[in-house]
Amino acid sequence: MKLTLHVWRQDGPNDKGRHERYEADDVSEHMSFLEMLDVVNERLTEQGKEPIAFEHDCREGICGSCGMMINGVPHGPKSLTTACQLHMRTFHDGQEIWIEPWRATAFPVIKDLVVDRAGFDRIIASGGYISIRTGSAPDGNAIPIPKADSDAAFDAATCIGCGACVAACPNASAMLFTSAKVAHLGLLPQGQTERWDRVLAMVDQHDAEGFGNCTNHGACQEACPKGISIDYIAQLNRDLIRATLRAKPVEAGKDA
Amino acid sequence: MELKNSIPSGPIAEKWDKHRFDMKLVNPANKRKYDVIIVGTGLAGASAAATMGELGYNVQVFTYHDSPRRAHSIAAQGGINAAKNYQNDGDSVFRLFYDTVKGGDFRSREANVYRLAQISLNIIDQAVAQGVPFAREYGGLLANRSFGGAQVSRTFYARGQTGQQLLLGAYQALERQIGAGTVKISTRHEMMDVIVVDGVARGIVCRDMVSGGIESFTADAVVLATGGYSNVFFLSTNAKHCNVTATWRAHRRGAGFANPCYTQIHPTCIPPSGDYQSKLTLMSESLRNDGRIWVPKGKDDDRAATDIPQDERDYYLERIYPSFGNLSPRDIASRRAKEMVDAGHGVGERRNGVFLDFEDAIARLGRDAISERYGNLFAMYEKITGESPYDRPMRIYPAPHYTMGGLWVDYNLATTVPGLFAIGEANFSDHGANRLGASALMQGLADGYFVIPLTIGNYLARAPRMRVGDDHAAVKDTEREVKERLDRLMSVDGRRTVDSFHIELGKLMWDACGMERSAQGLRDALKRIPELREEFWSDVRVPGSAANLNQSLEKAGRVADFMEFAEVMCHDALTRDESCGAHYRVEHTTEDGEAKRDDENFAFASVWEFKGVGEAPVLHREHLEFENVQLSTRSYK
Numbered sequence: 001m002k003l004t005l006h007v008w009r010q011d012g013p014n015d016k017g018r019h020e021r022y023e024a025d026d027v028s029e030h031m032s033f034l035e036m037l038d039v040v041n042e043r044l045t046e047q048g049k050e051p052i053a054f055e056h057d058c059r060e061g062i063c064g065s066c067g068m069m070i071n072g073v074p075h076g077p078k079s080l081t082t083a084c085q086l087h088m089r090t091f092h093d094g095q096e097i098w099i100e101p102w103r104a105t106a107f108p109v110i111k112d113l114v115v116d117r118a119g120f121d122r123i124i125a126s127g128g129y130i131s132i133r134t135g136s137a138p139d140g141n142a143i144p145i146p147k148a149d150s151d152a153a154f155d156a157a158t159c160i161g162c163g164a165c166v167a168a169c170p171n172a173s174a175m176l177f178t179s180a181k182v183a184h185l186g187l188l189p190q191g192q193t194e195r196w197d198r199v200l201a202m203v204d205q206h207d208a209e210g211f212g213n214c215t216n217h218g219a220c221q222e223a224c225p226k227g228i229s230i231d232y233i234a235q236l237n238r239d240l241i242r243a244t245l246r247a248k249p250v251e252a253g254k255d256a
Numbered sequence: 257m258e259l260k261n262s263i264p265s266g267p268i269a270e271k272w273d274k275h276r277f278d279m280k281l282v283n284p285a286n287k288r289k290y291d292v293i294i295v296g297t298g299l300a301g302a303s304a305a306a307t308m309g310e311l312g313y314n315v316q317v318f319t320y321h322d323s324p325r326r327a328h329s330i331a332a333q334g335g336i337n338a339a340k341n342y343q344n345d346g347d348s349v350f351r352l353f354y355d356t357v358k359g360g361d362f363r364s365r366e367a368n369v370y371r372l373a374q375i376s377l378n379i380i381d382q383a384v385a386q387g388v389p390f391a392r393e394y395g396g397l398l399a400n401r402s403f404g405g406a407q408v409s410r411t412f413y414a415r416g417q418t419g420q421q422l423l424l425g426a427y428q429a430l431e432r433q434i435g436a437g438t439v440k441i442s443t444r445h446e447m448m449d450v451i452v453v454d455g456v457a458r459g460i461v462c463r464d465m466v467s468g469g470i471e472s473f474t475a476d477a478v479v480l481a482t483g484g485y486s487n488v489f490f491l492s493t494n495a496k497h498c499n500v501t502a503t504w505r506a507h508r509r510g511a512g513f514a515n516p517c518y519t520q521i522h523p524t525c526i527p528p529s530g531d532y533q534s535k536l537t538l539m540s541e542s543l544r545n546d547g548r549i550w551v552p553k554g555k556d557d558d559r560a561a562t563d564i565p566q567d568e569r570d571y572y573l574e575r576i577y578p579s580f581g582n583l584s585p586r587d588i589a590s591r592r593a594k595e596m597v598d599a600g601h602g603v604g605e606r607r608n609g610v611f612l613d614f615e616d617a618i619a620r621l622g623r624d625a626i627s628e629r630y631g632n633l634f635a636m637y638e639k640i641t642g643e644s645p646y647d648r649p650m651r652i653y654p655a656p657h658y659t660m661g662g663l664w665v666d667y668n669l670a671t672t673v674p675g676l677f678a679i680g681e682a683n684f685s686d687h688g689a690n691r692l693g694a695s696a697l698m699q700g701l702a703d704g705y706f707v708i709p710l711t712i713g714n715y716l717a718r719a720p721r722m723r724v725g726d727d728h729a730a731v732k733d734t735e736r737e738v739k740e741r742l743d744r745l746m747s748v749d750g751r752r753t754v755d756s757f758h759i760e761l762g763k764l765m766w767d768a769c770g771m772e773r774s775a776q777g778l779r780d781a782l783k784r785i786p787e788l789r790e791e792f793w794s795d796v797r798v799p800g801s802a803a804n805l806n807q808s809l810e811k812a813g814r815v816a817d818f819m820e821f822a823e824v825m826c827h828d829a830l831t832r833d834e835s836c837g838a839h840y841r842v843e844h845t846t847e848d849g850e851a852k853r854d855d856e857n858f859a860f861a862s863v864w865e866f867k868g869v870g871e872a873p874v875l876h877r878e879h880l881e882f883e884n885v886q887l888s889t890r891s892y893k
Contacts, residue, residue, distance in 0.1 A: 012804060030529040032640075038534055038755070045753045045808065050800045053807055055322065057495040059535050061636065062420055063326045078639075085639045110466055111805040118443065121323050125435035129428035130387045134307040134705045135378065137385035140412075141342060144396025154389035154414065157421060161325055188387050 001027050001093035005040065007052055008100040010109050017109070019098070029089040033076065034059060034066065036088055037099075052099075053112040061085040061225060064160035067167070068113045069100040074164035074223040082162065082225045102163050104172035106210040117163050119209035120177060127201035128181040130190050143189050156184040158226045168223035171212030176220035178206045179236035180228050186239060196243035203240055257512055257865045259878045262666040263367040268884050269349075272371045275667070279710060280717035287312035290716050291475035293460055295447045295502055297324030299419070299697060300680025301481030302426035303704030309433030311709055316473060317430070317439055318462060320446040320497065320810075325427045328483060328495040329700060332419025333540035333633065335403060335411035336383075336697040338376035343400050347408040349373045355406050356695060357885045359585055360660070360688020361837035361853060363515070363861070366884055367667060368685045375702040380412055382705055386425040390414050403693040404541050404583050411694045416540050416633045422697055426704070445471070446810065447502045448738040450478060450509045450676060451724070451731055457509075457676035458724040459731065461738050465810065468803040470739055472731045474724045477675050477712055480506060481704065484659035484681040486519065488818050488825065489770065490762025492656035493525055493538040499814035500821045503663050503682050507824075511671040512863040512876065514664035514684035516821070517829035520691055520838045521771050522657030523589035526640055526650075527609040536655040537640055539612070539633055541693040544582045546617035546626065547650070549573050549589070551610050555600035561611055561649045572596060577893050585890075587690050587838045588850070590654035594771055595849075597653065609651035618646065654771060658696060660687040660838065661828070664863045664878070668711035669703060672863075675719065677712065679703035684861065689837025745812045746802050750795030754811045757792045758818070764788070765822055769829050774842045778830040782823060786870055789819040824864050824873050831875060834858045846889070855887050 003024040010017030024040050031039070034056050041051035057065040061082040068083055070076035076086045091097065099113065107115040157180070165176035182199050185191035191198075207213075214233055221230045264275040282290065290313050294305045297319040305317040321327065339352040352373040357364055384390065384398070390412050391399040400409040414421040433439040444465040451459040451472065459474035482502035486492035507513045524539045550571045552564050572592055574581040584592075593610050596602070603609050618626050623646060627634070634645045641651070663671045663678035665685055671678050680700040687695065724731065768781035792815070800806045835844040835851035836858070844852045860877040867873055 028530055028532065031532055032534070035532050035534050039532055042753050042755060045797060045799055046751075048797070048799060051808060053805055057321070057326055057497050058328060058331045059496060060331050060537050061639075062331050062417065063328070063495060064323075064330075065321070065326050080635070081639055085636070087639065087642070089642060114805060117322055121325075121431060121434075121443075124428060125431040127435075129432040130385065131432060132382070132385040132429075133310055134303075134382060134429075134709070137378070137381040140340070140380040140384040140390075141397050143384075145392060146396050147392045147394050150389050150392045150396075153387070154421075157387075157389050157424065158417065160420075161323065184389070185387050188389070190385055190387050 001029065001088070001091070003027055003091065004096045006096065006098045009052070009112055012111060013108055027088050029087070031088045032059065032084060033070070033086040033088065034084050053114050055114050056084055059084040062160060064162040067102055067162045067164055069102065069167060071098050074102070074167045075225050080225055080227050102167035104166045106172060106174070107163060107166060117161070119211065120161050120163065120174070122209060123174065123178055123202055123205045124181065126205035127194070127198040128185070130185060131194060145189060149187050153184050153187040156180045156187065156228065156232055159228055160226060162225065164223040164225060165220035166211065168219040169212065170217055170219065171215060173214045174206055174209070174211040175214035175233050175236065176224060176228060176230065178202050179232040182236045182239060183232040186235070195239065196246055199236060199239040199243050257672055257863070257876050259512070259664070259672070259863055259876055260666060261365065261878060262668055263365070264667065268366060268370045271367050272374060276710060279714035282713045282717050284312055288314055290314060291316065292477050292479065292712065293318070293473060293475040294479045294481060295460060296327065296481035296483065296682070297321070297427070297430065298327035298329035298481060298483060298680060299423055299426055299700035300704040302327070302423065302430045303701050304479060304481060304679060304708050305439050306426060306429035306433050307705050307709040308712070309436070309438035312438070315439040316442070316475065318442050318445045318447060318460070320444065320465060322443055324430055324441065324443070325424065327423060328498055329423045329697070330420045331495065332697055333416040333538065334542040335401065335413035335418045335694040336379065336422065337403070337410050337694045338380045338412060338698065339373055339410060340377060340380060342398060343409045345408045347410050351408065352376060352410065354885055356686065356692060357688065358890060359692040360690050361851065361890060362688065362855070362859070362882065362887050363836050363880065364686055364688030365880060366882060371707070372686050372699060372702050375706045376698050378706060379698060379701045383422055383425050386429060388414065388421045388425045401542060401545060402583065404544060404585050404589070406692065413542065416542070416630060419697060422701065426701070447505070448813070449505045449734050451734045452509045452673060453722070453724055453728065453730045455510070456674045458722070461734050463738070466805055468801070468806070470735050472726055472735055474726070474731065476716055476721070477677065479677040479679060479708060479712070480663065480682050481679045482682045484662065485821065486656040486659055488762070488822055489656040489766050490758050491528065491533060491536050493522060493536050496535060499817065501814050501817045503678065504817045504821050506663060506671065506673065506676060508866050510673045511676055512664040512865060513661070513824060514861050514863045515661035515828065516825040516864065517769065517832060517839050518660035518689050518837065519656060520586060520658040520660060521590040521654040523586055523593055523654050524612060524652045525655035526637065527604060527606065527653040537636070538655070538657060539637060539650065539652060541586065543612060543630060543633060546629065547582065547612040547614050548616060549582050549610055549612055551596045551601035551603060556607070561603070561613070570601070579893060585690065586693065587840070590771060591840065593654055604651045609653040611649035612652045613649035614645055615649070656770070658691055660684065660689060660691055664861065668714065669708055670711070670715065675715070677708060679708050689839055742802050742809065742813070745796070745798050745809060745816065748793060748796050748798070750797050752795050752797060754796060754798065754808055754815050757788070757796060758815045761788060761815070761818060761822060765825070769826050772840050772842055773829045775830060778826045781826045782830070785819065785822050785826065792816065792819055820869055827873055828862055828864065832858060832862060
């Protein structure tokens with residue numbers, strides 16, 4: 001099939017950027033979306049032009065590197081599918097495709113479709129872990145965990161950190177990302193000790209990074225290639241309220 | 257080059273304990289005075305960085321990704337082995353050790369493998385405590401499944417995303433240390449070279465991939481956790497950026513490279529669909545627990561799988577290997593699949609696969625049970641092929657997947673360059689000539705959490721201190737060499753793209769040094785590789801500038817190193833005039849068509865010394881002693 005691409009090109013963080021039009025001929029329906037871009041890039045290189053910069057690595061939908069707006073939708077039209085797993089059979093001959101980077105103040109563009117998502121790492125560093133010194137763990141079967149709890153924690157833990165939730169959200173909120181980690185750890189017995197401090201620290205860091213707040217649009221859940229539910233945001237909010245109330249008396253005691 | 261493997265004396269079960277006692281320790285208050293560089297943030301690198309940061313060392317970690325969580329460990333699907341014997345099915349540390357040595361076709365070092373089996377117990381505990389959501393039974397205890405090459409159920413798993421969950425555990429531990437300030441991270445930094453001063457590793461030179469700046473970092477020790485080199489074949493299951501550059505640059509600076517020809521071909525990947533194919537996708541080996549592998553008995557059979565009656569199907573693994581059947585080790589399952597396809601029994605539009613069929617398992621266990629076990633894998637398969645494995649069998653074919661070879665290391669995971677260590681897939685240590693399924697995650701985490709944090713202390717406590725400033729001549733020289741090489745890549749301005757060279761090299765290597773190797777094919781490849789390298793350096797085109805994000809330049813540097821590395825890989829395959837594990841020389845087969853080892857002449861690890869680009873490398877041998885496992889011919893019948 002033949003496609004017309006309109007791709008966002010931006011030389012660097014301070015460049016204004018513009019859409020450029022490319023004709024992609026001979027696209028096979030079996031190609032992945034990124035393989036289609038590879039072919040376009042090979043041609044650009046042969047013509048002496050700079051290829052389109054985009055992030056990718058595993059091409060199996062698990063590393064979370066790839067991510068772009070495809071016709072205004074994060075990762076494109078197919079639900080539960082990352083851009084690398086999207087195949088051209090989803091499109092039709094003659095279609096025009098608009099390809100743009102994630103748009104969010106907290107995800108500044110580095111070049112073309114590549115953005116800086118380091119804010120996600122800093123949110124994890126602020127509390128998205130269980131403090132366990134290497135070597136001091138009890139036996140793996142010492143604490144039985146009900147299968148349902150373990151499965152629910154797993155569902156939250158499948159987040160790949162791609163940033164589609166932020167790109168989809170009208171507020172550019174990273175609450176789905178943050179809540180997935182809060183829920184993953186909060187659902188497990190091992191995560192209880194730090195549960196309340198964790199949610200406070202992570203939400204603080206989320207706000208400090210410049211992500212917007214959640215106003216329950218639900219666009220993140222639709223965009224998430226791993227199907228992470230906004231129920232986890234509700235859970236985060238419950239934990240946040242409890243943590244805030246719990247924190248007060250201790251702080252008050254200190255003040256006195 | 258001196259190969260001192262530093263294996264502690266005494267009975268195998270006591271070596272690690274004895275060594276831990278004999279090691280010199282760094283006083284807790286002194287640890288913060290030592291700087292340690294770690295390159296790579298996969299399972300090995302992230303776990304090592306987190307643990308050493310916790311211990312109090314000054315750790316600086318580097319990754320070429322935008323985040324440490326992207327490392328390719330994340331894509332491991334099936335599971336992680338541990339000799340917990342929770343299933344009470346006869347497992348033990350010794351059995352895991354034995355299975356690993358046997359599975360590696362008796363080409364690994366006993367002492368290292370035994371330690372790996374011992375540490376496997378701690379890894380599971382550590383991961384569970386971090387919140388890794390392993391699969392559980394209804395009673396709340398950890399679940400296990402069986403895996404290729406073993407007759408006990410010792411594999412722990414998190415659906416088909418075990419690597420992801422284990423890496424996130426290590427990544428979170430790492431981020432905790434970053435938050436605490438014990439570890440500093442430089443993302444989007446690619447290591448370009450090792451700084452060696454008077455024969456000792458003292459730091460690395462990196463390229464800042466955003467600004468294009470060349471930066472040096474010095475330290476008391478350097479640890480490479482930079483993964484394997486399957487992408488020498490271009491098409492492999494490795495992530496697109498995986499490369500040999502870090503280990504190859506270390507090799508050029510004096511680190512011996514061991515067994516480069518030991519490359520594993522994974523039996524269950526999705527066959528290529530066209531010439532534009534950019535990589536191959538693995539379908540976890542765990543699928544072989546419930547899937548049955550078959551091909552039509554007739555050649556060029558065009559019928560849909562479901563229209564082929566039972567008596568016209570050849571379940572060839574079950575036929576040839578009645579006791580292991582569909583769970584035969586990877587090398588065996590791969591070669592049999594290739595034979596079937598070569599003989600005209602291939603399936604699919606391009607006749608380039610065999611069937612992996614779940615019909616019986618779905619009938620026996622129900623669709624829900626199968627979905628619970630493999631749901632995400634089935635979904636991934638359907639996304640890529642447009643076919644649902646619930647309704648028709650998967651098509652699979654072998655693909656390069658993992659490299660057992662790597663930098664030679666001693667028992668302490670130290671390379672032949674003092675101060676330079678290699679962990680995880682980057683070293684050669686534990687898997688011999690063939691790795692068993694679910695053992696890569698085990699080894700990466702064993703090295704990172706439990707071995708290197710101790711052995712590096714032993715090195716630091718004994719090594720003379722030397723401060724190397726940023727203006728040291730060796731630092732400046734290395735920086736200059738890195739810059740010159742990048743300038744050279746930018747200035748060729750030829751006609752061909754980097755990928756076109758990589759594809760050509762990959763095809764050459766797959767044909768000559770892939771699943772089957774012959775002396776003639778290897779000699780031809782050794783003639784062709786230098787020519788191709790010459791063409792690369794005179795005709796490659798790298799557009800753009802070196803002074804900002806330039807993905808073509810990144811690729812070009814990596815492919816240039818593959819062009820040099822490919823030669824030593826072929827030399828190794830040619831010199832090893834036997835078949836063993838994944839190294840299959842057509843001249844050496846048993847009557848059954850299995851790999852035929854030559855223990856009398858080849859029971860050693862081949863360690864190569866770099867002598868210059870285009871110069872023949874020099875072979876050194878580390879002889880392998882087998883005191884606890886009797887050398888035998890592998891049989892999975």
